[in-house]
Amino acid sequence: MKLKYLISTCIGSVMFVSAAGAIAAGDAASGEKLAKKCAACHTMDEGGKNRLGPNLFNILDKPAGAVEGYKYSSAMKESGITWDAATFQDFIAKPKKVVKGTKMSFSGLKTAAQRADLLAYFQTLRSSTAEIESHGNAEDGKVVAQKHCIVCHSFEKGGKTVYGPNLFDMAGKPAAAIAGYDYSDALKTSGLTWTDKNLIGFLADPEQFLKGTKARFPGLKSAQDKADILAYMKTLK
Ligand code: HEC
Numbered sequence: 001m002k003l004k005y006l007i008s009t010c011i012g013s014v015m016f017v018s019a020a021g022a023i024a025a026g027d028a029a030s031g032e033k034l035a036k037k038c039a040a041c042h043t044m045d046e047g048g049k050n051r052l053g054p055n056l057f058n059i060l061d062k063p064a065g066a067v068e069g070y071k072y073s074s075a076m077k078e079s080g081i082t083w084d085a086a087t088f089q090d091f092i093a094k095p096k097k098v099v100k101g102t103k104m105s106f107s108g109l110k111t112a113a114q115r116a117d118l119l120a121y122f123q124t125l126r127s128s129t130a131e132i133e134s135h136g137n138a139e140d141g142k143v144v145a146q147k148h149c150i151v152c153h154s155f156e157k158g159g160k161t162v163y164g165p166n167l168f169d170m171a172g173k174p175a176a177a178i179a180g181y182d183y184s185d186a187l188k189t190s191g192l193t194w195t196d197k198n199l200i201g202f203l204a205d206p207e208q209f210l211k212g213t214k215a216r217f218p219g220l221k222s223a224q225d226k227a228d229i230l231a232y233m234k235t236l237k
Pocket residue numbers: 034035037038039040041042052053054056059063064065066067071072073074075076077083091092101102103104105106109118
């Protein structure tokens with residue numbers, strides 16, 4: 001099982017590298033400094049106001065011209081662009097060349113390194129839990145559970161302890177509450193409730209989320225898997 005996780009993690013990273021193509025990996029910290037240039041016209045925090053330009057939180061992988069309540073130029077609205085790594089970097093190199101007629105008056109970031117850094121920073125401005133949740137699919141989540149969890153957990157009502165505790169009706173409940181299960185001290189004393197946010201944080205990387213947990217599980221890397229398993233767990237009532 002461990003090997004399988006390792007392999008899927010490796011495939012994951014290879015895909016990431018090839019998706020970035022020839023672009024050198026950017027540095028998010030220096031990207032954050034560069035983003036001050038954008039802050040004159042854009043907020044970048046979650047739920048931030050539209051200023052002269054639209055709020056840019058979680059803009060990557062979204063279609064252009066789609067931030068609610070912002071009045072775009074028709075050039076932007078009709079551009080048909082999706083802000084992936086390539087279009088984002090092209091646009092901030094030369095906004096007016098990539099979207100003719102855009103009302104974004106910004107001369108552009110000159111070097112590829114700067115654009116890669118800025119991209120790396122924007123990749124950190126990702127989905128809130130709410131956003132992730134709303135994209136979950138319970139059917140797919142069941143498959144994720146079969147693939148990643150059932151080696152250690154049962155999910156059905158009254159299911160037995162495998163290695164970890166039974167997970168029926170766990171969403172929204174206090175942690176470490178299954179009678180008779182020998183939890184780690186870390187989880188017993190955590191005071192956690194399995195809110196959406198906590199579940200997503202825990203499932204992303206149990207050991208990082210809760211030092212000392214005995215859930216030896218490398219974590220779900222894909223945001224979609226996390227959303228799906230969350231949706232599935234919520235159906236188990
Ligand atoms: C002088 C103001 C100004 C600055 C500086 C500026 N922008 Fe913009 N930006 C705008 C405006 C205005 C729009 C809307 C364009 C339109 O509707 O044509 C926009 C649109 C965008 C969009 C498209 C958003 C969407 O919802 O499709 C992205 C992406 C973007 N800007 C990124 C940046 C980045 C990154 C920087 C910094 C490197 C930056 N902008 C700097 C004014 C600015």
